[in-house]
Structure formats: structure tokens, C-alpha cells
Amino acid sequence: xxxxxxxxxxxxxxxxHPLPTSRVHDFPTLTYAFLPPRLLVVSALLFDFMMPAPxxxxxxxxxxxxxxxxxxxxxxxxxxxxxxxxxxxxATELIHALERKRRDTVLPTTLDxxxxxxxxxLPRGKMVELTGRRASGRFSVVLxxxxxxxxxxxxxxxxxxxxxxxxxLAEENGVDLPRVLWVRPQTMKQxxxxxxxxxxxxxxxxxxxxxxxxxxxxxxxxxDASWVRLARAAEAHGTALLISTPWPVTGTASEAVLVAERxxxxxxxxxxxxxLLAGITTDVRLEKHRHMKAGTRATLRxxxxxxxxxxxxNTPRR
Amino acid sequence: MTxxxxxxVPLFPLAARLRSEPELKDDAIAxxxxxxxxxHVIAATRRARTKGIQAGQTLTQARAILPKLIARGxxxxxxxxxxxxxxxxxxxxSPRIEDAGDGVVFADVTGLERHFASELDLAKAAIRAxxxxxxxIRCGIAASKLxxxxxxxxxxxxxxxxxxxxxxxxxxxxxxxxxxxxxxxxTLRRWGLGSIGELANLPESEVASRLGDxxxxxxxxxxxxxxxxxxxxxxxxxxxxxxELEWPLVALEPFLFIANAALxxxxxxxxxxxxxxxxxxxxxxxxxxxxxxxxxxxPAPTRDVKTMLTLLRLDLEKTPPGAPVAGFSIVAHPDRPxxxxxxxxxxxxxxxxxxxxxxxxLVSMLGDDRVGMPVAVDGHLPDxxxxxxxxxxxxxDMKRKPRKSRGVVAARVFRPALxxxxxxxxxxxxxxITAIHGEGDIDGSVRxxxxxxxxxxxxxxxxPASNEYWDVELDRGGTYRVYQASTSEWFVxxxxx
Numbered sequence: 001x002x003x004x005x006x007x008x009x010x011x012x013x014x015x016x017h018p019l020p021t022s023r024v025h026d027f028p029t030l031t032y033a034f035l036p037p038r039l040l041v042v043s044a045l046l047f048d049f050m051m052p053a054p055x056x057x058x059x060x061x062x063x064x065x066x067x068x069x070x071x072x073x074x075x076x077x078x079x080x081x082x083x084x085x086x087x088x089x090x091a092t093e094l095i096h097a098l099e100r101k102r103r104d105t106v107l108p109t110t111l112d113x114x115x116x117x118x119x120x121x122l123p124r125g126k127m128v129e130l131t132g133r134r135a136s137g138r139f140s141v142v143l144x145x146x147x148x149x150x151x152x153x154x155x156x157x158x159x160x161x162x163x164x165x166x167x168x169l170a171e172e173n174g175v176d177l178p179r180v181l182w183v184r185p186q187t188m189k190q191x192x193x194x195x196x197x198x199x200x201x202x203x204x205x206x207x208x209x210x211x212x213x214x215x216x217x218x219x220x221x222x223x224d225a226s227w228v229r230l231a232r233a234a235e236a237h238g239t240a241l242l243i244s245t246p247w248p249v250t251g252t253a254s255e256a257v258l259v260a261e262r263x264x265x266x267x268x269x270x271x272x273x274x275x276l277l278a279g280i281t282t283d284v285r286l287e288k289h290r291h292m293k294a295g296t297r298a299t300l301r302x303x304x305x306x307x308x309x310x311x312x313x314n315t316p317r318r
Numbered sequence: 319m320t321x322x323x324x325x326x327v328p329l330f331p332l333a334a335r336l337r338s339e340p341e342l343k344d345d346a347i348a349x350x351x352x353x354x355x356x357x358h359v360i361a362a363t364r365r366a367r368t369k370g371i372q373a374g375q376t377l378t379q380a381r382a383i384l385p386k387l388i389a390r391g392x393x394x395x396x397x398x399x400x401x402x403x404x405x406x407x408x409x410x411x412s413p414r415i416e417d418a419g420d421g422v423v424f425a426d427v428t429g430l431e432r433h434f435a436s437e438l439d440l441a442k443a444a445i446r447a448x449x450x451x452x453x454x455i456r457c458g459i460a461a462s463k464l465x466x467x468x469x470x471x472x473x474x475x476x477x478x479x480x481x482x483x484x485x486x487x488x489x490x491x492x493x494x495x496x497x498x499x500x501x502x503x504x505t506l507r508r509w510g511l512g513s514i515g516e517l518a519n520l521p522e523s524e525v526a527s528r529l530g531d532x533x534x535x536x537x538x539x540x541x542x543x544x545x546x547x548x549x550x551x552x553x554x555x556x557x558x559x560x561x562e563l564e565w566p567l568v569a570l571e572p573f574l575f576i577a578n579a580a581l582x583x584x585x586x587x588x589x590x591x592x593x594x595x596x597x598x599x600x601x602x603x604x605x606x607x608x609x610x611x612x613x614x615x616x617p618a619p620t621r622d623v624k625t626m627l628t629l630l631r632l633d634l635e636k637t638p639p640g641a642p643v644a645g646f647s648i649v650a651h652p653d654r655p656x657x658x659x660x661x662x663x664x665x666x667x668x669x670x671x672x673x674x675x676x677x678x679x680l681v682s683m684l685g686d687d688r689v690g691m692p693v694a695v696d697g698h699l700p701d702x703x704x705x706x707x708x709x710x711x712x713x714x715d716m717k718r719k720p721r722k723s724r725g726v727v728a729a730r731v732f733r734p735a736l737x738x739x740x741x742x743x744x745x746x747x748x749x750x751i752t753a754i755h756g757e758g759d760i761d762g763s764v765r766x767x768x769x770x771x772x773x774x775x776x777x778x779x780x781x782p783a784s785n786e787y788w789d790v791e792l793d794r795g796g797t798y799r800v801y802q803a804s805t806s807e808w809f810v811x812x813x814x815x
Binding site: 098102108109110111134135136137138139140142143144147148149151152153154155158163164165166167168169170171172173174177178179180181182183184185186190193194197198200201202203204211238263265267269274275276277279280300301302303304305 | 664673703
């Protein structure tokens with residue numbers, strides 16, 4: 001009885017914001033579909049209270065009367081106070097609400113200045129491009145984004161055109177290496193194809209990084225249409241995409257474009273005393289954003305692993 | 319009461335061949351056995367039969383009747399794989415099946431009435447399942463193997479013999495359905511017996527006294543009594559597809575075209591059993607003799623035909639067989655696809671099956687050492703790395719807050735390290751790098767440098783490393799890690815970024 005009721009509810013209750021089928025199947029819908037209707041409602045109510053405060057929903061779409069899962073739920077909603085009834089949902093509605101809520105969140109890079117510039121972090125389902133020549137600090141941003149995502153328990157992908165990634169340094173930066181898939185394509189075309197495949201697999205953060213050497217060696221740029229297709233794939237699967245390249249490549253497909261410039265290197269020691277590399281500082285400018293004012297700047301500071309270790313009391317590397 | 323289903327493929331050699339070459343299905347095809355003048359037809363398609371081609375005719379006679387007749391030799395490889403496919407279809411209905419050979423399989427279907435509305439529905443489902451693996455079958459269900467086999471051989475399919483009605487079912491059928499031996503058949507014909515029922519009506523002792531044990535067995539069979547039990551077979555450890563080619567192939571593309579169809583059939587068979595392929599073994603029969611074998615380990619269990627074909631192509635391009643290919647067989651070693659419980663409230667977990675397929679496709683596109691999990695290797699020299707199979711730990715049940723970034727400067731490593739020319743200056747016992755000349759941006763005078771740091775590693779081995787590292791900032795921008803190897807050559811191996 002419970003199984004049939006749950007299955008019917010799933011079929012008859014399309015969400016106001018339908019999701020791609022592939023994503024919906026990723027959720028354990030049967031767990032809820034197996035519950036008898038009364039327990040289903042109560043459990044959904046409990047889960048809803050366990051969740052963090054919901055972000056303000058855009059507009060509740062008018063729900064046709066016939067789409068209600070069962071009479072019991074309708075009657076229960078009618079008998080409750082409006083605020084409580086709004087929190088009451090069946091399994092399908094709960095799954096769709098969770099997915100909508102997840103998409104509204106961002107993936108922080110935990111670099112405060114950069115997160116502020118982007119309105120909280122890397123938006124899910126969108127493509128952010130970070131450009132900068134030579135020692136612009138791009139790669140440090142890439143590692144920070146990977147470290148933040150993997151520390152949250154998310155699996156992340158680094159598509160490394162030019163083969164520049166150093167696992168030792170990444171580990172020192174806090175990247176949880178077992179949660180990182182390292183893909184080393186040889187051309188940008190392969191990199192974009194790989195990113196599209198991986199977005200469809202369900203990775204929540206994909207970083208595509210191309211160094212200058214790897215980029216010029218790869219020679220050809222990926223066609224503009226492929227970036228548009230990649231952006232659509234990211235949107236369809238809720239993937240946060242960070243594209244880090246020496247110069248702009250994504251055109252109009254990206255949600256935001258950041259430019260890293262005016263990098264300064266800091267040394268310890270003056271005059272005749274020996275020098276020691278202390279770190280780098282880079283200015284990042286918001287070149288374009290679809291929903292925020294462009295032109296704002298932020299300064300990012302990165303220190304050598306030795307200096308960081310000194311502050312935490314760990315043994316320096318050298 | 320035991321209920322047995324018989325799955326029977328009529329004209330099995332022909333059906334097996336058409337399964338491998340489905341494009342010939344509508345043509346006039348004959349399967350022949352033997353060589354030269356002794357080649358004779360053993361099966362023919364309906365189109366050929368309507369033109370007068372019959373089993374037993376020599377190939378010369380058949381060609382005289384129908385000059386455009388397409389003749390194919392009997393292919394043992396095709397028949398073996400078709401039989402395996404038939405067994406796997408039967409296994410989807412019952413774990414107790416018996417391989418009776420030549421397109422015949424028995425399955426114990428006792429107790430399946432809870433899953434199917436009737437035995438007729440069960441038989442229809444079996445026919446549909448066999449159709450999915452390109453095998454046209456007939457199905458009969460009865461209480462004994464004999465009755466099930468006779469029911470399956472009837473043109474009207476499926477046929478279900480009600481329990482206890484075996485004798486009634488067999489009675490009107492001609493005696494040839496019992497396939498008696500030639501001399502016994504001649505004797506029975508002399509007695510004037512035409513149907514199975516007429517034999518069953520004779521006294522058992524009288525038949526036995528005249529025909530011996532053979533007569534007793536025939537009499538039992540005529541009464542629907544078959545004491546032979548079902549002998550279940552063990553599960554195969556691998557899945558195999560292949561065929562003998564009509565003419566040897568020397569180019570890769572035509573071979574891959576045929577291999578694609580074989581992989582497609584393998585994938586369907588694996589899917590039926592709920593398996594994925596973790597290792598492919600390809601054996602090619604070469605002209606004029608010899609064979610060539612190779613094994614391809616897949617990065618993750620998958621049933622994706624495109625991925626398997628690409629890996630096969632890459633492997634064949636890397637090491638061609640070196641002679642024309644006259645036949646092949648592909649063996650798939652099965653493995654259970656990965657499964658995982660997904661979380662509602664934690665971070666989105668990856669579907670293991672989807673991930674496995676994606677990784678396999680990436681490996682086929684980029685190469686097997688270019689996709690995986692990065693591993694930090696113990697040691698002292700920078701730029702040590704290894705790559706391992708990507709198998710991420712389970713996602714946490716609840717969401718976690720991100721850990722604050724340590725803000726460490728990253729080094730963009732150059733692999734291999736770039737050789738450069740370095741100009742140094744000695745000053746009061748210390749060495750300073752004043753300029754670097756290399757490719758691209760790595761060229762110019764040095765603004766600031768620090769070093770050296772000497773790192774020695776593997777001094778106990780045959781290939782010791784003893785490098786002196788420097789950090790240098792160029793006037794034109796960019797901070798690099800430079801080292802002097804023990805051979806006095808200079809390299810840039812990373813840029814701080």
C-alpha cells in the first residue's frame with residue numbers, strides 16, 4: 001500500500017521547477033516512497049525542520065488541486081496553520097526542494113576577499129572564469145577552491161592542461177587528495193570534452209586550469225560553441241565550474257570573469273642579509289558579472305608553506 | 319509438481335550465424351557443412367526454402383536451384399556464443415537450468431507462478447527476452463523434459479502442457495516427434511503405428527519383449543513419462559562472443575565494425591546478469607595459422623560499448639596483430655557494478671556506475687596514466703607524484719562547513735623541467751644568480767634570488783639526485799624555482815603562482 005501510494009505520488013506530483021531526470025534519479029526516492037502516507041508526511045515534516053532555514057523561495061508556483069499526492073496530505077494541510085502547512089511536503093516535493101536549495105548555495109573558496117567579490121563563492125550551475133598571465137596567483141586560487149570543496153566532503157575534479165599540478169603542495173594547502181580526480185588532457189579541446197563528461201557524472205566542482213606553456217603547446221583554442229555547451233551542462237547538473245586560463249576564452253558563456261593582475265612577490269631579508277621568499281600578493285578585478293557590479297577589486301595574499309607552518313607551529317619544510 | 323520450460327532455437331546453426339550477421343536476415347542464406355563436393359546444406363532461411371532449398375542438398379544442387387544463394391559455413395564460435403546467450407536468457411528466469419546443447423535449454427520454472435500471471439505469460443516473456451539477444455526461440459512448458467521439448471518444437475509457440483496431461487498432449491502427435499532410432503522407427507512403421515498415442519495404447523511388456531530396452535523407453539516416452547532429472551549447470555566465470563570471418567581482414571576499421579557488434583551483444587548479456595565488464599580478452603585467429611591474444615584491463619567495471627571499443631582500438635593501434643585476421647573471440651570477465659547509498663542531506667554523492675563509465679571513457683580518450691587520484695609520494699625532492707585509481711571515500715551524511723584555506727602559494731610545476739642558461743656572480747663567498755635565459759617568459763635579468771638549498775636523495779642507489787635549489791624573481795615579472803643538477807646543468811622546474 002505504502003509502495004503504491006509513494007509511487008503514485010511521485011508520478012502525479014511534478015514539481016513546479018522540474019529537474020533533469022538524471023539528477024532526480026540520483027536521490028534515494030524509494031526510501032520515502034516505501035513509507036506509508038502518514039509516516040511519509042510526518043518524516044518529511046521532521047526532515048524539513050532538520051534542514052537549515054530555507055532561502056526565500058522565488059515564488060511558490062500555483063499548484064493544481066489534482067496534483068496533490070493524496071487526500072490525507074491535503075486534509076492535513078488544510079487543518080494546519082499556514083506557516084506550518086507551508087513546511088509540510090511529501091517525498092517528491094522534499095527531494096525537489098532540497099535540490100533547489102542546494103543549487104541556491106555557493107561553493108566558497110574560503111579566500112574571504114574573493115568570496116566577497118563573487119557574492120559568497122563559486123555559484124553552482126555556473127561557470128566562472130579567472131584569467132591572468134605569468135605569476136598571477138591563479139593556481140593558488142585553484143588549490144584553495146579544491147581544498148575548500150574537498151574539506152566539505154564534495155568530490156572535485158582538476159582538469160590540468162599542461163600537467164602542472166603538484167600533489168605535495170596541494171596536500172600542504174589542505175586539499176583532500178582522495179576526493180580529487182586529476183585529469184591531464186593534452187589539448188584544450190580534450191579538456192572541454194572531459195569537463196562536459198564529468199559535469200554529467202555529477203561532480204559538484206570542476207576546475208579547468210591551463211598554464212601558459214600547456215596552453216600554447218596545445219595550440220588551438222576550443223571552439224566558442226563548446227564553452228556554451230559546457231556552461232549548459234554545468235547548469236543542467238548544478239556543477240560549479242572554475243576556468244583558469246592565461247587569457248579570456250569562454251566569451252559570453254561565463255557567469256563572471258575575474259582578472260588577476262599586479263602580482264607582487266614578497267621577500268624576507270634586506271641589504272646584505274640572505275633573502276627568503278615569503279609569499280605573493282595579487283589583485284583580482286571583477287571584469288564581468290551577470291548579477292553584480294563589475295570593476296570591484298580584491299587583494300589576495302598567499303604565503304609560502306614554511307611561513308604558514310611557522311604560524312601553526314609545524315616544522316618548516318626547509 | 320516440477321514444471322520445466324524448454325527454450326528451443328529452430329535451425330540453430332542458421333540462427334546463430336544470423337545473430338552475428340543480422341543484415342543477412344532477409345536474404346536467401348544456406349548454412350553448409352563439409353568441404354568441396356561434400357558440402358551440403360543443413361539449414362536455410364525461409365526465403366531460400368521457398369525457392370526449393372532443403373536440408374540435405376549438396377551445395378552444387380542448391381546453387382543449381384538458386385544461383386544467388388548465399389552460402390555460409392557452419393561456425394562453431396557463433397553457435398557456442400549463441401548457446402551461451404540462450405543459457406543466460408534462461409538464467410534470468412530460473413537459477414536451475416540445464417544446457418542440452420544445439421539451441422536447447424531446460425529451465426526449472428517451478429514456483430514462478432507468483433511472478434507471472436500464467437505459465438503462458440512466462441513463456442511469452444522468455445521469447446521476448448531471447449529476442450533481445452537476437453535469438454528467435456520457441457518455448458514449451460510441461461512436467462517432464464521430453465514433453466517440454468516436444469511442446470517447444472511445435473510450430474505454434476508458446477505451448478503449455480497442463481500438469482498430468484502429458485500423455486493426452488502427446489497422443490495425437492506423429493511418432494517422429496519422439497525421435498526414435500532408425501531401425502526402431504522402421505519396425506513401428508511396419509506395425510502400422512502412426513501416432514504416439516497408438517504406441518502408448520500397446521501393452522508395455524509386449525513392446526519391450528519385441529524391441530528390448532529401447533522399446534520400453536519409447537513406451538514410457540509415449541505415455542509422457544520421462545524419469546530424467548534436470549541437471550543444473552554451474553555459472554560461467556566469463557562471457558564470450560566471437561565469430562569466424564568469411565574472409566581475412568587486414569584493416570582495422572572493418573574489424574572494429576564487427577567487434578562493435580560483438581561487444582554490443584556482450585554488453586546486453588552482461589546487463590541481463592547484472593554484471594559489468596572489468597577485463598576484456600581478445601583472441602584473433604590469424605592467416606594462415608597462429609593466433610594473437612591480448613587483455614585489456616578496464617579502469618572501472620563498465621558496460622559502455624563505446625568505451626570498450628575505443629580501448630580496443632587504442633590497443634590494436636598500439637600493437638597490431640601483424641597478420642590478416644580470420645576469426646576472433648572476445649571474452650568479458652564480469653564484475654559487479656559499484657553500488658552506493660546516496661545521501662539526502664550531505665553533499666551530492668556520485669553514482670558509482672556513472673563514475674566508472676566516465677572514467678573508462680576518459681581513459682579511452684586520454685590514456686590510462688592521465689586520469690586518476692593524485693598521490694603525494696614520500697621523499698625530499700619537489701615534484702614527486704603518483705597517480706592511482708580514483709575511488710573517493712563516501713560523502714558525509716550531513717553537510718560540513720569548509721575548512722578555512724591556508725592560503726599557501728602554489729607552484730606551477732613544469733614537467734619535464736625546462737633547461738635554462740644561468741649567469742651567476744660570486745660575491746664575498748656567496749653565489750648570486752644575475753640572469754636566466756630560457757624559452758618564452760623565462761628570460762631576463764634577476765631582481766631577487768634566494769638559495770641555494772641542497773637536496774640529496776637516493777644517494778644509496780644507482781641514480782642519486784643531488785640538486786641545489788634557488789628561488790628567483792625576474793625583472794620582467796614571475797618568480798621561479800631553479801635548480802642546478804649534479805651534472806652542472808640548470809633547470810626551471812616550477813613557477814610560483
